[in-house]
Amino acid sequence: xxxxxxxxxxxxxxxxxxxxxxxxxxxxxxxxxxxxxxxxxxxxxxxxxxxxxxxxxxxxxxxxxxxxxxxxxxxxxxxxxxxxxxxxxxxxxxxxxxxxxxxxxxxxxxxxxxxxxxxxxxxxxxxxxxxxxxxxxxxxxxxxxxxxxxxxxxxxxxxxxxxxxxxxxxxxxxxxxxxxxxxxx
Amino acid sequence: xxxxxxxxxxxxxxxxxxxxxxxxxxxxxxxxxxxxxxxxxxxxxxxxxxxxxxxxxxxxxxxxxxxxxxxxxxxxxxxxxxxxxxxxxxxxxxxxxxxxxxxxxxxxxxxxxxxxxxxxxxxxxxxxxxxxxxxxxxxxxxxxxxxxxxxxxxxxxxxxxxxxxxxxxxxxxxxx
Numbered sequence: 453x454x455x456x457x458x459x460x461x462x463x464x465x466x467x468x469x470x471x472x473x474x475x476x477x478x479x480x481x482x483x484x485x486x487x488x489x490x491x492x493x494x495x496x497x498x499x500x501x502x503x504x505x506x507x508x509x510x511x512x513x514x515x516x517x518x519x520x521x522x523x524x525x526x527x528x529x530x531x532x533x534x535x536x537x538x539x540x541x542x543x544x545x546x547x548x549x550x551x552x553x554x555x556x557x558x559x560x561x562x563x564x565x566x567x568x569x570x571x572x573x574x575x576x577x578x579x580x581x582x583x584x585x586x587x588x589x590x591x592x593x594x595x596x597x598x599x600x601x602x603x604x605x606x607x608x609x610x611x612x613x614x615x616x617x618x619x620x621x622x623x624x625x626x627x628x629x630x631x632x633x634x635x636x637x
Numbered sequence: 638x639x640x641x642x643x644x645x646x647x648x649x650x651x652x653x654x655x656x657x658x659x660x661x662x663x664x665x666x667x668x669x670x671x672x673x674x675x676x677x678x679x680x681x682x683x684x685x686x687x688x689x690x691x692x693x694x695x696x697x698x699x700x701x702x703x704x705x706x707x708x709x710x711x712x713x714x715x716x717x718x719x720x721x722x723x724x725x726x727x728x729x730x731x732x733x734x735x736x737x738x739x740x741x742x743x744x745x746x747x748x749x750x751x752x753x754x755x756x757x758x759x760x761x762x763x764x765x766x767x768x769x770x771x772x773x774x775x776x777x778x779x780x781x782x783x784x785x786x787x788x789x790x791x792x793x794x795x796x797x798x799x800x801x802x803x804x805x806x807x808x809x810x811x812x813x
Contacts (some may be wrong), residue, residue: 530789531768537792565775565784566767574792 468609476520476546477602478508478603480595483519483543485536487526490553490585494525497588508593516542521598523591527555529566533574540575546608548601550576550594554584638663638716641683649675664719669731672722676707676737685718687780691744693752697778702726703754707734724754733759737749751776 483517486494497504513519516539528536540549551571554560557580559569571577571581578601602608611619642663646653652671660768667675671673679685687710694704701723709718723730733756734741743765745756753774763769768789773780 492782530791531766534792564782565780566789568791574794 469606472609472612473603473605476608477599480507480509480517480521480548480598480602481511481513481541482509482521482523483516483541484514485522485524485526487524487528487532488523488555490555493585493588494523494534494552494591497591500594502588504592504595507592507599509595516540517544518548519543521548521550521636523550523552523628524571524575525552525585525630527560527562528571530568531566533568533571536571537574546612548598549575549580550591550598551580552591552594553586554582555581560584638718640677641716641718645675645678648678656746660771662717662719664721666721666723669722669724672707673732673734673737676709676734677718679709679718680737684711684713685716687712688738688740688744689717691734691741691748693748693754693776695752695776695778696723702750703729705731705748705754729754730757731755732757735759750774753777 470628484491484494496502497514498510509521516522520543522540524536524542540547549571551557555562555567557577558569559567561584563569568574579597581590583590614622642656642665645665646656649667649671652668652675653665654668655666657666665675689708689710690706691708692706694706696702696704703724703726705722707720707722709720710716711718711771724731729752731754733745735745735756736758740805742760745759746761746763746765748754749756749759749762750767751774756762760782771789773785773788775784
């Protein structure tokens with residue numbers, strides 16, 4: 453691409469979506485939702501040996517307002533579920549979620565009355581990591597999966613600029629065009 | 638240890654129903670009405686100054702279904718004693734020993750939370766672990782292990798997950 457570049461060196465043509473996705477995927481700031489033993493592995497992932505900084509996620513934010521990836525690491529009880537949901541709601545869009553370990557994915561070995569059998573009953577999960585607890589490399593892999601997911605996202609730049617009302621208008625317009633097409637047929 | 642038991646038996650002959658010793662552990666089965674007096678004597682005269690634990694048990698029998706177990710320790714002489722109180726199902730009430738050991742407060746709250754045994758004279762008998770509006774007592778034998786469906790509310794799944802209807806799970810596990 454650079455060889456045919458009409459602007460000489462130092463220029464690169466791309467789409468706004470691609471560059472938005474690139475920026476987002478390489479600076480995913482995690483919100484550590486460490487609830488039990490999985491949190492230790494999550495810290496190991498952030499430590500020097502596994503070094504999540506290589507993927508741009510070294511900044512563990514203790515404030516949900518500044519983070520865009522929630523790692524739910526550990527057993528979620530019914531009482532804690534409300535707290536997890538509240539923190540999730542406080543995170544700004546766009547946001548992603550990793551269910552780390554068997555407990556947060558499915559309740560794990562705690563098939564009993566106080567434990568929620570999977571956090572996907574109340575928040576949308578992007579990647580599930582199996583293991584009890586999963587190794588730090590497995591969580592790194594989950595992070596890379598999310599990066600991959602972000603890189604394939606369409607209209608991310610447009611969605612970031614438009615408000616919800618604008619998006620709704622776009623949706624209506626698209627529906628109208630669809631109807632026209634159907635009528636033409 | 639034996640002299641303490643003998644002294645207690647002489648003093649509370651009507652209240653102590655049974656004394657057992659098993660592998661060096663002494664257990665007294667005591668009437669519920671006398672538990673506070675016995676505990677106070679044990680603490681003030683025999684130095685059982687540490688209330689290690691108070692817990693409950695569901696024996697699931699016709700009579701005297703519930704049991705409250707007190708584990709006490711004399712830290713100075715390194716002695717341990719266990720007291721047991723049995724109560725019926727219809728009216729599970731035991732006098733509180735918070736006036737003897739203040740540490741009994743949370744132990745009794747936990748026992749109340751798990752078995753529904755009420756402690757008379759407890760300053761603040763609320764649930765310890767379960768939500769306050771929970772209606773059941775989870776460690777009773779007739780409580781299902783997986784819980785009662787819908788008894789504890791979950792936060793609502795309001796955001797539509799990609800490609801799925803709101804609230805629908807990705808993995809098709811059983812919802813409780």
